[in-house]
Amino acid sequence: MSNNLSVLYDAPGPRARRRNHLYTVLFVVALALAAWWVLDTMAEKHQLDGDKWKPFVTDGRVWTEYLLPGLGETLKAALLAILIALPLGAALGIARLSDHRWVRVPAGVVVEFFRAIPVLMLMLFANQAYSEFTTVESEVRPLIAVVTGLVLYNASVIAEVVRAGILSLPRGQNDAAQAIGMRKGQIMVSVLLPQAVTVMLPALVSQLVVIVKDTALGGALLGFEELFTQISLIDSFYANTIAALVVVALVYVVVNTALTSFAGWLEGRLRRGRRSGGVVPPKAAGDPADDLVKLTDQAGGRAV
């Protein structure tokens, strides 16, 4: 990448190097000024006082009573959502590729509909619908509503990823399978789907990041007691709004960065595997990474 981008400028000569040093100094000064202003404003409002930040280091209860249980609920909802959305999304994606119009069109309508609706609205609706029409107890209702909203939305995103993944396979795979007399179902299950899943695995892992982030919506608007909700609980106990916000945000960043790097590692591994002939490369030339980006872009997956 860096190699590719450095085409924008030459290897710096003496003048350019001086100029770059100047820009570096100017930028660092600007950053320092901004940081100073932020810290000054925070100090003025007593947000930098030691007792606001110390609990996160010295007081184990912040972690055992608030942050870790909250994180547990967040991960529980995210895992439940992905485990249900994955098969559902695969089924929808395959249905969209069906030869029968009566299967293809409804699946397309469902996918496009749930992709167009904000996930927050799905959660709000699910929450109210459960309280009106079911006997789900009110303690677990927020969790179930959040998972429902996440499943409906992400299943439709995954459906698009699966569809794009299957379509990206070389035609010959389908032809060869037909030539040896496999039926349509067999071709899908034993030839196309396994290859498509390998191609889109990184995209699916990065979808987990989107799901983890979206669980916070349930905390903010449905009273689901996940990680985000802990901000106000910690704040009411220690009166440290900004510290609580920053630490909780950091926990999210750590978890999601771990997921992102795992997806990246997986992608690299798959690409190496492909070179050695393990998996069929997606459609002819081009960097496979670009194809994966395209897959995610088509599904509108990343930008949520």
Next chain:
Amino acid sequence: MFDFLEGYDLLAAFWVTVKLTVFSAIGSLIWGTLLAAMRVSPVPVMRAFGTAYVNIVRNTPLTIVIVFASLGLYQTLGISLLGGTLDDINFQLAVLALAAYTASFVCEALRSGINTVPVGQAEAARALGLNFRQVLTLVVLPQAFRAVVAPLANVLIALTKNTTVAAAIGVAEAATLMKDMIENESDAIFLVFSVFAFGFVVLTLPTGLLLGWLSKRVAVKR
């Protein structure tokens, strides 16, 4: 059949959604372009800053960013941007948060667009004696923008849907109204949901079609 709508100003709520979208889109486009320029610049500190910003913001829930703007910036630190009534302030904070969040996605889209510009173009530009700023603004970015219309359309659609998160700090947009209506008109929740779902399909579908058409129109044929 639609008498449950009486007493609610549906259009006003969706108008706030549209305004949130437009203002945040402009803000995120400007800030995202600057970030992308930083990420490809020859100055290492700027590159590091751009990378850190994008990676941190992309991995933070939008809900936290928006609540931070309201709870942290306004209520704790007393920063109220342009001022006005509490509704105005919340609206401005929501725009700030949405723009700051969406900018990281705009930046990534643009950077992938910069990668589509053939190496020879930049080399030729440099051979003519253009400096980094000229190469970027005269040769590379104009082509990059044309290549990323479709990805940017996805970002814009996601932004439109993300404006609903502003409900977390009480901005009177569509999701806030839907939350109220769904609680008060509990015998018509399917109708309420359908109305709001329809509203969002109306908002996002033309955006997608229009920008999809535009992306084909302006694509650089090579």
